[in-house]
Structure formats: structure tokens, C-alpha cells
Amino acid sequence: MSAHHHVQPSATTRGEEADLARWDDDGAPPAQPRSSPSAWLRVGAELGDRLVALSGRNDLLVTCRPGTRSGAPAAYFPTLGEVEVDARLFAPLQPHEIHPRIVGDEQNYPAAWGVFVHEAAHAAHSVWTPPAGADPRVVEAALQLEESRVEGAHLITRPTDRTYLRTSARTLIMPDIDHPTLQGIEHAAGVAALILGRRDAGILDAGETRAVADLCEKVLGADLLAALTRIWTAAHQCADHDATTMLAHGQRWCDALDAAAPALPVPENLVDLLSGAVVVVMDSTAATDAADLAAQDAATTAVAARSTAKAQERAQRAGQRRRAAATAKSVFNPRGTTVKPDGRPAPRSTPVTGTRRPTAAEKSAAARLSRALRAAAYRERTEERTTSPTPPGRLNMRAALARDAQRAAGSVPTAEPFTHVRRRNTPSPPLRVGIAVDVSASMSAACKPVASAAWIVARAAALTNPDSRTATVAYDQHLTALTRPTHRAPEHVTLFDADGGHHNLGDAIDALDHGLELSRPGAGRLLVIVTDAQYGSDETAAAVARVKRLTTVGCAVLQLTLTTESQHLPGTTLLHLPRPSSAPAAIAAAATDAIRRTR
Incomplete structure (x- = not known):
């Protein structure tokens, strides 16, 4: 047709x-x-x-x-x-x-x-070509079957071309439907071959071709349509070079039409009916393709949006790291001065009031904490057992007898009678402890115990592992380094008072994070925040964002409070200390637990 x-x-x-x-x-x-x-x-x-x-x-x-x-x-x-x-x-x-x-x-x-x-x-x-003298009607039928056969074969190797083959159906089929060379039942059969054959080849969907299927069943009858369906389905399995089989399918096609045509009435407006049904199919196909394209565009847009968001997030993290590095550099300056977050010297005096020598009780507490940290950091040796057919190793007599039996039986020996145990020491993880102490006017009671705790923790960490480091930052509106992230323990206890105003916990955490690498795994990491958290909404949000970032990467965050009116910073472990003098013990316990949980 x-x-x-x-x-x-x-x-x-x-x-x-x-x-x-x-x-x-x-x-x-x-x-x-x-x-x-x-x-x-x-x-x-x-x-x-x-x-x-x-x-x-x-x-x-x-x-x-x-x-x-x-x-x-x-x-x-x-x-x-x-x-x-x-x-x-x-x-x-x-x-x-x-x-x-x-x-x-x-x-x-x-x-x-x-x-x-x-x-x-x-x-x-x-690839096949009809031989000379072949019946033109049979060749015509075989070429009809060839249309859907080659598209189905093409999809096997290039399934992504299905969308374009669906589009080509609208361009190739409609001219042949509107201007047929065959009439009557053969016209309807040709439409079935072009439309329903593509359905069975996987080009078109069954739901899309429903209009043509229903019309062809009414015109051709269920039996003839089933017979034609079997013919084009068999043609889809034909080899590319097999002209004999394709012509045989064409002959079966013609025979089936000749046998059924006399008993089938032909509607007067068959061409219009077939054209209308094919238009419905093509419209349905176009709608499906448009919906698929819209879904693909939406998915592409979503992927691009996610990619853009990830790029922005990476850029934001890189910017945060740069700002944290600049803050740490300014806070832990060699002069020990109080600074603003941008690195400029603060216009007021430092909260540091002086230094003193550690007491005997503080030295004893540092020694006890050092022993506790070493015990918590201890890791058992790991054992790795391997077997082999030859020494070195301990001889397993059962495996040796099994090996001899395998040899006696003439099979390839598979038993491995020697067992070797390799024991390896697991290095103790270092400790990273950062202490951020609020030096606003409401925190004056924490000054002495936190100063003592900072020295005790720094001394114990230095005695435990040479790679351990601690640091303490006092913050209000400005930042002051009380102890620095060095491998050496401070010789004196740094004393300070609390008479500042406002708060800047976010930048204090940045300085400690960058200076001690609290975001980097491989060490026992602890951030201690000594504060009543009486902050404004912006200050709280900045602090909570940094706490969340640390807890996400496995750093423990402890908040010590001294009064019942204190607020809890979300994401931190809250510990209320009715007696400020218990702060060193609480910090020591938290540090011990942090290094114990390090893997």
C-alpha cells in the first residue's frame, strides 16, 4: 500500500x-x-x-x-x-x-x-533483495513487513534512537495513508502492518495504537487481524539476508487476504476512517513524546539546579574556610593581643589580667588526666592470620595430613598446613580540645575554673601524645587567645576576667576549628563552650551553624553552663555545673570520652 x-x-x-x-x-x-x-x-x-x-x-x-x-x-x-x-x-x-x-x-x-x-x-x-521474476504483489507485501522489521532490528543496537523513530513514523506514514496505492481490505491490512507492526517492534506503545487496532479489528475481523499479526511478528525475527523467508511471509500475507477478502464488507469511507484513526495515533504519540520531553527537561533542570547548588555550597565552604583561616591567624597572633574578627586590634584592653604558676593540685589533676587519656587512647594490637602451603608458620597436622592424602589421590593439593600470625600495633590517636569561654559580664564566675581547666587540659594533652594540641579562646565582641594550639604545654596559668559586652561565638569556633583541625578526622576531637548562651537571634544562628558543621564530621561539642537561666545551644551536649569549681573535672571527663570513642 x-x-x-x-x-x-x-x-x-x-x-x-x-x-x-x-x-x-x-x-x-x-x-x-x-x-x-x-x-x-x-x-x-x-x-x-x-x-x-x-x-x-x-x-x-x-x-x-x-x-x-x-x-x-x-x-x-x-x-x-x-x-x-x-x-x-x-x-x-x-x-x-x-x-x-x-x-x-x-x-x-x-x-x-x-x-x-x-x-x-x-x-x-x-540486505535481502527480491529475485528476478518474483511476484510484485508478494514483494510489495514483504516490503510492508520490512518497514517495522528494520526499525525493531535497529533498536536492538541503538535503543536511544526510539524517540526519533517515533517522530519519523508521523512523517513517513501519513502520506501513504492519505494517498494509498492499494484499496479496500489491502489498504486496511497495510495500515495495520505500518502501525501495529511498529507497536510490536517496540516503536509505538499499545495504548497509543488503540484507535487503529480497534478499527482494523472491525474492518478485517479478529481472525484475519490475528493471522496478519502472526505474520509480521514472525517477519521481525527474520535474518537480514534471508530473502526467501521474507518473500514467504509476503506470500502468506497475500494468501491470508485473498482467503478472507470475499467475506469482508468494505466500508465506503474506509480511507477517511483509516486516516482518522492514524491521526489519533499520531496525536497520541506526539502527546506522549511531548510529555516525555517535558519530564526530561524537568529532570535536566533539576540536575542542573542540584549541580549549581552543590557548586555554590562548595564555594560557600571554601569561603568559610578562608575566613576561618584568616580569623585563626589574627586570633593566635604572636603578640597575644585582643583582636576583632577581621584581624585588626581591638580598641579596648585585653581580658587577660595576668598569669600565675600552676598549683600542686592543678599539676596533680593534669597528671591524673594524662593517665586517663593514655588509658583511653590505648588500642589493642591487631592480629592477621594467613595460611600457606610452605613455611614460615605454625604447622597444622590436620591440614598436613589432608595435603598428603590429596597427593596420594593424585589430585592437586589445596590444603595449606602452615599458619602465620602477624600482630600489628595500632597507634594511639592524638587529642584536639578547643575551649571557647564567654567573657561577657554575666560569666564572671567561670573565669577562675576555666583558666585552671585550660592549663590542666593543655598540660595533660602534651604529656599524653606529642601530636595532641589544645587551645582556649575568650570571646565577647572581640577574641583573645588564652592558650595556643602548640605541642608544648603552657608554663603558667593565664588569668582573665569577664566584663565584656555582646558575643562572637561563631568566629571563636572558626578560630579553634582551623587552629586545631577539629573538622578533620583521625584524632579525638572536643569543643567545649562555656557560656550561658544569652545571645541575640543572629548570634545564636551563627553559632548553631558552626556547631552543626562540627558535629556532622564527628567532633563532640560540650556546652557548660553555671546558672539555671542559661540557654541550650542546639546541637551541643548540655552540662549544668552548679559549682564552677567542677568545670575542670567535667572538661577532663569529656576529653577522655572523646578520645575513647575515636576510631
Whole structure:
């Protein structure tokens, strides 16, 4: 029923052959077949480059011109190794806007590309040719079956081309439906082959082809439609070179129609009914494709949004790290001065009031804490047992006897009688403890115990592991380093008072995080915040964001409070100390627990 076949036996039409014959003897230059404008030569050449991947052949030429010699939107000439494409399929694009060599450019002209993929499927799989003298009606039927067969075969190797083959169906089928060469029952059977055959080949969906299936069942009858379905389903399994089998399927097709046609009434408006049903199918296919494209665009947009968000998050983290490094550098300055977060000296005096020598009780507490930290950091040796057929190792007599028995039986010995145990020491993890103490006026009771605790923890950490480090930062509106993140314990206890105003816990945490690497795994990490958390909303939000970042990477965060009116910072472990003097013991216990839980 096809008005045009997509596999053409020759490269010239009958009209062109007549023109050539008429001009042969009149002395004028011979007439030339219509050729494409020069602007389309590049498009055809680039399509030829892409045809290699689509068809698996590198011996084909592609021509692209307005109009085709075959009259079809596109055609494949097996004898010439040529594929021709009608340039009008690319409308409204102009040649300079078309670049097929660029992968992905085909999305700008899906209809033209779908037809091109269809011809590539013919070039790859329409290898069989009808023998001379074959019944033209049988060949016509076999070529109808070939349309869906080659597309199904193409999907096996290039399943991503399904979208374009669905688009090509709308371009290739409708002209043949509106201007059929076959009439009556054969017309309806041809529509079934083109539409329902593509359904069974996986090009179209069953729901999309319901209108044609229902109409063909009414016109052809359920039995004939089932018989035709079996024929095109069998044709889909035919090998590319098997002309005999394809012609046999064509003969079965003709026989089934001849047997059933006399008993089937033909509606007077059959062409209109078939055209309407096919239009419904094509509209449904277009709607499905549009929905899929919208879903794909939404998914692409979502992926791009996530990628952008991740890039922004990475940039934000990098900016935070840079700001934290600058803050740590300014706070732990060699002069020991109080600074603003931007590194400039603070306009007021430091909260540090002086230093004193540690007491005997503090030295004793540091020694006890050091022993506790060493015990918590101790890791058992790991044992690794391996077996081998040869020494070294301890001989296992059962395995040795099994090996001898395997040899006696003539089999390859697999028993490994020697066992070797390798014991390895697990290094003790170092400790990182950062203490941020609020020195606003409401925290005066914490000054002495926190000063003592800072020295005790720093001394114990230095005695426990040479890689351990601690630091203490006093904060109100400004920042002051009380102890520094060095490997040496301070010689004196730094004393300070609390008479500041406002708070800057966020920057204090940044300084301790960067100075002690609290965000980096591999050590027992603890951040102690001594505060009543009587902050404004912005100050609280900045502190909570940094606490969350530390707890996410495994750093323990402890908040010590001295009064019942204190607020709890979300994300921290709250510990209320009715007696300020118990602060050193609480901090020591938290540090011991942090290093014990380190893996």
C-alpha cells in the first residue's frame, strides 16, 4: 500500500530517464538529474559522517537536496550505496543553521533526523533483495513487513534512537495513508502492518495504537487481524539476508487476504476512517513524546539546579574556610593581643589580667588526666592470620595430613598446613580540645575554673601524645587567645576576667576549628563552650551553624553552663555545673570520652 518505498532499486526516476533520452541526439549538452543546491552539500556530507555510527557502514554516500528523486521524504539505494534526504524536512531551518556532525544537534530537527535514522536502519538491515521474476504483489507485501522489521532490528543496537523513530513514523506514514496505492481490505491490512507492526517492534506503545487496532479489528475481523499479526511478528525475527523467508511471509500475507477478502464488507469511507484513526495515533504519540520531553527537561533542570547548588555550597565552604583561616591567624597572633574578627586590634584592653604558676593540685589533676587519656587512647594490637602451603608458620597436622592424602589421590593439593600470625600495633590517636569561654559580664564566675581547666587540659594533652594540641579562646565582641594550639604545654596559668559586652561565638569556633583541625578526622576531637548562651537571634544562628558543621564530621561539642537561666545551644551536649569549681573535672571527663570513642 506504500506510495513510496524507502529501498529504491535505481537512482533516477522514469521522468528523468525520458528527459535524458529526449536530449540525447539534439546536439545540446545532456540533461543532468536534479542536484541539490551547493548550500546543502555540507549538510549531506555531515549526515554521511553520522551515518557510519547509525548503520555500522562506511561505504555509503548521503545526498541532501530540496526534493528527492524517489519522491519519498528519504530513500536508500542499495545498488549505489546512497541515502537521499529531502532538505525540506529540515524546515524552517536553513543550511547554515544545521550541523549534523555535532552530536546533539539533531535535537533541533527531530523529524528530519528520525527519517534519516529510518533510512540508516534500512541501510544496516535491508540486505535481502527480491529475485528476478518474483511476484510484485508478494514483494510489495514483504516490503510492508520490512518497514517495522528494520526499525525493531535497529533498536536492538541503538535503543536511544526510539524517540526519533517515533517522530519519523508521523512523517513517513501519513502520506501513504492519505494517498494509498492499494484499496479496500489491502489498504486496511497495510495500515495495520505500518502501525501495529511498529507497536510490536517496540516503536509505538499499545495504548497509543488503540484507535487503529480497534478499527482494523472491525474492518478485517479478529481472525484475519490475528493471522496478519502472526505474520509480521514472525517477519521481525527474520535474518537480514534471508530473502526467501521474507518473500514467504509476503506470500502468506497475500494468501491470508485473498482467503478472507470475499467475506469482508468494505466500508465506503474506509480511507477517511483509516486516516482518522492514524491521526489519533499520531496525536497520541506526539502527546506522549511531548510529555516525555517535558519530564526530561524537568529532570535536566533539576540536575542542573542540584549541580549549581552543590557548586555554590562548595564555594560557600571554601569561603568559610578562608575566613576561618584568616580569623585563626589574627586570633593566635604572636603578640597575644585582643583582636576583632577581621584581624585588626581591638580598641579596648585585653581580658587577660595576668598569669600565675600552676598549683600542686592543678599539676596533680593534669597528671591524673594524662593517665586517663593514655588509658583511653590505648588500642589493642591487631592480629592477621594467613595460611600457606610452605613455611614460615605454625604447622597444622590436620591440614598436613589432608595435603598428603590429596597427593596420594593424585589430585592437586589445596590444603595449606602452615599458619602465620602477624600482630600489628595500632597507634594511639592524638587529642584536639578547643575551649571557647564567654567573657561577657554575666560569666564572671567561670573565669577562675576555666583558666585552671585550660592549663590542666593543655598540660595533660602534651604529656599524653606529642601530636595532641589544645587551645582556649575568650570571646565577647572581640577574641583573645588564652592558650595556643602548640605541642608544648603552657608554663603558667593565664588569668582573665569577664566584663565584656555582646558575643562572637561563631568566629571563636572558626578560630579553634582551623587552629586545631577539629573538622578533620583521625584524632579525638572536643569543643567545649562555656557560656550561658544569652545571645541575640543572629548570634545564636551563627553559632548553631558552626556547631552543626562540627558535629556532622564527628567532633563532640560540650556546652557548660553555671546558672539555671542559661540557654541550650542546639546541637551541643548540655552540662549544668552548679559549682564552677567542677568545670575542670567535667572538661577532663569529656576529653577522655572523646578520645575513647575515636576510631
